[in-house]
Amino acid sequence: xxxxxxxxxxxxxxxxxxxxxxxxxxxxxxxxxxxxxxxxxxxxxxxxxxxxxxxxxxxxxxxxxxxxxxxxxxxxxxxxxxxxxxxxxxxxxxxxxxxxxxxxxxxxxxxxxxxxxxxxxxxxxxxxxxxxxxxxxxxxxxxxxxxxxxxxxxxxxxxxxxxxxxxxxxxxxxxxxxxxxxxxxxxxxxxxxxxxxxxxxxxxxxxxxxxxxxxxxxxxxxxxxxxxxxxxxxxxxxxxxxxxxxxxxxxxxxxxxxxxxxxxxxxxxxxxxxxxxxxxxxxxxxxxxxxxxxxxxxxxxxxxxxxxxxxxxxxxxxxxxxxxxxxxxxxxxxxxxxxxxxxxxxxxxxxxxxxxxxxxxxxxxxxxxxxxxxxxxxxxxxxxxxxxxxxxxxxxxxxxxxxxxxxxxxxxxxxxxxxxxxxxxxxxxxxxxxxxxxxxxxxxxxxxxxxxxxxxxxxxxxxxxxxxxxxxxxxxxxxxxxxxxxxxxxxxxxxxxxxxxxxxx
Numbered sequence: 211x212x213x214x215x216x217x218x219x220x221x222x223x224x225x226x227x228x229x230x231x232x233x234x235x236x237x238x239x240x241x242x243x244x245x246x247x248x249x250x251x252x253x254x255x256x257x258x259x260x261x262x263x264x265x266x267x268x269x270x271x272x273x274x275x276x277x278x279x280x281x282x283x284x285x286x287x288x289x290x291x292x293x294x295x296x297x298x299x300x301x302x303x304x305x306x307x308x309x310x311x312x313x314x315x316x317x318x319x320x321x322x323x324x325x326x327x328x329x330x331x332x333x334x335x336x337x338x339x340x341x342x343x344x345x346x347x348x349x350x351x352x353x354x355x356x357x358x359x360x361x362x363x364x365x366x367x368x369x370x371x372x373x374x375x376x377x378x379x380x381x382x383x384x385x386x387x388x389x390x391x392x393x394x395x396x397x398x399x400x401x402x403x404x405x406x407x408x409x410x411x412x413x414x415x416x417x418x419x420x421x422x423x424x425x426x427x428x429x430x431x432x433x434x435x436x437x438x439x440x441x442x443x444x445x446x447x448x449x450x451x452x453x454x455x456x457x458x459x460x461x462x463x464x465x466x467x468x469x470x471x472x473x474x475x476x477x478x479x480x481x482x483x484x485x486x487x488x489x490x491x492x493x494x495x496x497x498x499x500x501x502x503x504x505x506x507x508x509x510x511x512x513x514x515x516x517x518x519x520x521x522x523x524x525x526x527x528x529x530x531x532x533x534x535x536x537x538x539x540x541x542x543x544x545x546x547x548x549x550x551x552x553x554x555x556x557x558x559x560x561x562x563x564x565x566x567x568x569x570x571x572x573x574x575x576x577x578x579x580x581x582x583x584x585x586x587x588x589x590x591x592x593x594x595x596x597x598x599x600x601x602x603x604x605x606x607x608x609x610x611x612x613x614x615x616x617x618x619x620x621x622x623x624x625x626x627x628x629x630x631x632x633x634x635x636x637x638x639x640x641x642x643x644x645x646x647x648x649x650x651x652x653x654x655x656x657x658x659x660x661x662x663x664x665x666x667x668x669x670x671x672x673x674x675x676x677x678x679x680x681x682x683x684x685x686x687x688x689x690x691x692x693x694x695x696x697x698x699x700x701x702x703x704x705x706x707x708x709x710x711x712x713x714x715x
Contacts, residue, residue: 213280214657216650217267218448219260219287219366221245221307221470226267227650228275231663233674235647239270246304251311251561251569254304257293257369264370268434278437282661283374283426284653285445286452287367289387292345295372297361303353305366306345309471309507311561311569313344316351320344320389323405327485332402334386334393336487339561339569340505343389346408363412367445374434374442375424380414381444382493383451383501393500394481396493417444419495420659420667443660445653446495449473449503452619454652456643457675459496459668462614464606466599466632466640467648468622472509474602476502476611488565488605495656496667502611504564504602509595510621512557512573513539516591520584540625542585543592548690550586552577554698555594556705564602566702570713576701592628593691597698600635616640617677619648626681634687635695639680651675 211230218225223242227235241263246254268277290308295301306312317337320329330336337344342365349357364372365388368380382396390408392399397416403409417423422441431438445451449467453475456465464476481500483491489504508515517525517535525535554576561569575590606613618640622628633640645651655670664670 211279212663213275214654214663215268215271215280215283216647216652216654216657217264217283217285217370218451218649218653219285219370220448221288221309224260224263224267225650226264226271227647227654228271229651229654231658233651233655235645236275237271237273239267241266245307249312253307253310255291255307257301257305257366260366260370261373264373265433268436272435277435280436280440281663282657283440283442284655284657285367285370285442286448286649286653287365287370287384289365289384289447289449290340290342291366292342292349293364293366293369294349294356294360295362295364296359299362299372302356302359303349306348307366308340309560310345311339313339313348314569316344316347319347320406324402329389330483330485330487332392332399333389334481334483334491335389336567337389338563338567340563341387341389343402343406347406350407360412364414368414371423371442374426374430376427377424378414379417379423379444381417381419381421381423381446381495383419383495384447385416386492387447387490393491393493418497419444419446419450420497420656422660441657441661443653443657445656446649448649449475450492450495450501451649451652453477453501454495454655454667454671455648455650455675456617456619456652457671457677458617459671462612463617464613464615465617465619467620468509468595468618468628469620470509470511470514472506472595472599472622474504474599474606476606476613478502478611482609482611484605484609487567489602490564495652502606502609504605506557506564506595506598506602507562508557508559508573509598512555512559512591512595513588515559516587520587536625539588540592540627543589544627546585546589548687549694550589550593551582553582553586553590554694554701555590556698556701557591557594557598565605568706568709571702571706571709572712574701574705592631593694594698596628596631596635597695599632600695601699603636613638615680618642619646629681630684633681633683635691637683637688639682641677641680644676644678
């Protein structure tokens with residue numbers, strides 16, 4: 211028997227899954243950990259917590275299975291997070307993770323140093339508060355004594371690679387979200403590094419996603435139960451990994467994932483860049499391909515916020531009955547007509563990335579009246595998240611990125627209401643997966659390619675990923691949504707000056 215392992219270092223927890231080589235999950239363990247927000251807009255985690263979660267997860271999944279039969283390990287993780295290590299490999303400060311918004315001044319600094327057009331030409335994206343480059347400059351500017359001690363800069367999953375193998379390495383899909391790469395050339399940019407005063411030696415060796423980057427060393431084997439010498443491949447950032455696990459490996463295919471954030475992700479045979487910076491262009495985890503990706507910061511997070519604000523007692527009661535509060539909430543929303551009886555929601559609880567790269571915008575209910583109840587608010591939140599995804603898909607299509615079919619994943623993918631909303635708004639069928647192991651499966655398949663189990667990433671996805679029957683779009687519902695969607699799009703533009711004033715208040 212041969213096994214593959216996928217490890218996904220997420221924001222709320224790390225998921226470790228043991229798969230057979232047909233992609234069937236045999237054992238799975240998720241270990242949670244906290245996120246710290248010491249100041250408004252900050253978001254940090256302890257890399258040591260990620261490693262403890264990996265150790266616990268690996269030890270758990272080997273129950274009744276021989277770790278010596280593992281032929282490859284793939285790593286996935288939350289993108290853009292900054293991990294700094296000293297010369298001895300010790301963590302210097304908490305990781306500044308993807309949703310941290312402290313680096314507005316550093317984004318302006320990058321634009322001033324490189325030029326607004328030039329930074330997009332090289333890195334395929336405008337400076338973003340969530341991206342790693344601005345975080346590095348923030349440490350340079352605010353913690354110079356820490357930066358002076360820094361010997362290694364890693365991304366979250368690449369810290370786990372270091373702990374497993376001792377290697378300082380990364381791969382193209384995750385690294386292209388650092389804003390330090392020449393994305394078209396799939397390597398670090400000497401121009402960007404030089405002008406931002408970041409020494410190339412601080413960064414890991416660059417690999418393609420299926421490449422073997424190192425092998426499990428003796429200390430890691432002892433801690434985790436893995437066999438010493440087990441290969442570890444490059445892996446992928448969380449969304450590129452999810453693309454592999456969703457079967458999105460060719461141009462024309464795309465997925466939408468609704469978790470805490472929401473992402474639309476499409477594959478392209480050539481690099482395509484939006485010079486307005488509304489969506490991100492990155493290297494795909496399929497060698498020789500690129501992606502266009504959007505990110506809504508607070509998608510499922512918006513529904514969670516509403517749950518915690520308005521459904522506390524309902525959630526407790528649902529827990530006693532063994533039912534899911536989100537099923538109850540979305541069931542309520544399904545009884546409300548399209549447009550939530552003229553109630554709109556802007557999902558900007560954590561600022562926004564796509565299609566409005568704006569750390570100052572905030573969530574809004576628009577049109578609230580005395581007749582509206584909680585079920586209207588749930589419907590409005592779900593529609594607002596769906597409107598945000600359509601706004602991003604319209605940018606993709608404007609760029610010439612084809613989207614012929616859409617797959618829906620993540621926690622939101624379990625909602626038939628959200629699935630039908632998106633099918634109606636996108637104007638194309640939307641399918642879900644028969645088994646949604648997401649990024650963990652994606653990087654396990656990459657490990658299989660690296661180990662020679664599969665001949666290519668495409669062949670691995672074709673062999674393993676299966677989909678349910680797609681929901682077709684309803685043209686009549688699409689017509690009903692459009693007037694509300696047009697108002698939704700105008701609201702951001704109308705409120706932007708006020709968001710900026712509020713941020714300065």
